[in-house]
Amino acid sequence: MVNRFRFSYPGYSETFTGFFDPQINSNGFKPNPNTTVFEWLNKDSAYRGRVAAHATWYAFRRIINTERSGVPVYDGWDKGAAPFADDKSTLLQELYRTTTQLWPDVAFDALMQQLVVVQMNTAMPKVLFIGYGETDEYAHSGRYDLYLRSAQQVDRYLSQLWSRFQADPRTRNKVTLLISTDHGRGWGVEWTDHGEEVNGAEYIWSAAIGPDIGALGVRRNSPTQQAQMAATIAAALGKDWRSAEPQAAVALPIFKN
Numbered sequence: 406m407v408n409r410f411r412f413s414y415p416g417y418s419e420t421f422t423g424f425f426d427p428q429i430n431s432n433g434f435k436p437n438p439n440t441t442v443f444e445w446l447n448k449d450s451a452y453r454g455r456v457a458a459h460a461t462w463y464a465f466r467r468i469i470n471t472e473r474s475g476v477p478v479y480d481g482w483d484k485g486a487a488p489f490a491d492d493k494s495t496l497l498q499e500l501y502r503t504t505t506q507l508w509p510d511v512a513f514d515a516l517m518q519q520l521v522v523v524q525m526n527t528a529m530p531k532v533l534f535i536g537y538g539e540t541d542e543y544a545h546s547g548r549y550d551l552y553l554r555s556a557q558q559v560d561r562y563l564s565q566l567w568s569r570f571q572a573d574p575r576t577r578n579k580v581t582l583l584i585s586t587d588h589g590r591g592w593g594v595e596w597t598d599h600g601e602e603v604n605g606a607e608y609i610w611s612a613a614i615g616p617d618i619g620a621l622g623v624r625r626n627s628p629t630q631q632a633q634m635a636a637t638i639a640a641a642l643g644k645d646w647r648s649a650e651p652q653a654a655v656a657l658p659i660f661k662n
């Protein structure tokens with residue numbers, strides 16, 4: 406990552422805008438003054454109204470600046486459930502209202518995953534952000550057992566989504582999945598934490614799969630930055646984010662041709 410803070414809002418903002426803005430220095434920061442790649446796409450006639458975000462952490466309404474961008478952001482407990490009227494949505498809305506909130510700012514990944522599935526069945530977006538949040542909470546609590554369990558569960562959620570895409574003729578071999586994290590975690594005993602003073606938390610990983618992504622295997626020793634993700638998201642749609650945001654880093658070199 407280019408940002409030095411090594412925590413969530415700066416990390417996601419770097420991921421979505423392609424550059425480090427030093428004024429974004431807290432997780433409580435106001436709605437993002439910078440335009441994200443999602444906002445830009447939502448103002449493009451080919452994508453307008455077809456961009457959405459689901460996340461367990463309640464800060465994404467600010468990070469994506471839902472008010473200005475017009476991107477519907479379903480996040481946290483209070484705004485997590487989309488106002489769809491089908492039976493499954495009604496049940497999930499009730500669970501969001503009545504589940505005991507282990508963390509006030511972060512809902513459970515399992516519930517959000519079901520909301521994502523409903524979103525796909527009800528109004529399939531062309532661009533969808535999904536923010537899983539549990540692993541960070543369990544790590545901060547020192548619960549390595551639940552941290553691993555939660556991480557493994559995210560693998561299964563991604564597998565579930567990918568299988569759905571590949572089983573549906575409308576989406577088969579048409580979806581690109583980009584996976585990354587907002588920050589790393591400390592080395593050794595500092596694994597529970599991250600932040601400016603925590604060594605190791607500046608290292609993140611990312612993965613990609615899709616019809617235009619080269620099968621490059623595991624890439625090591627090829628320096629890349631979190632800031633490259635914004636242009637990569639656009640490039641997966643054949644678009645050039647840097648034409649709109651010249652400060653943004655270049656797309657990751659993962660595409661065929």
Ligand SMILES: [Zn+2]
Pocket residue numbers: 541542545599
């Ligand atoms: Zn954290």
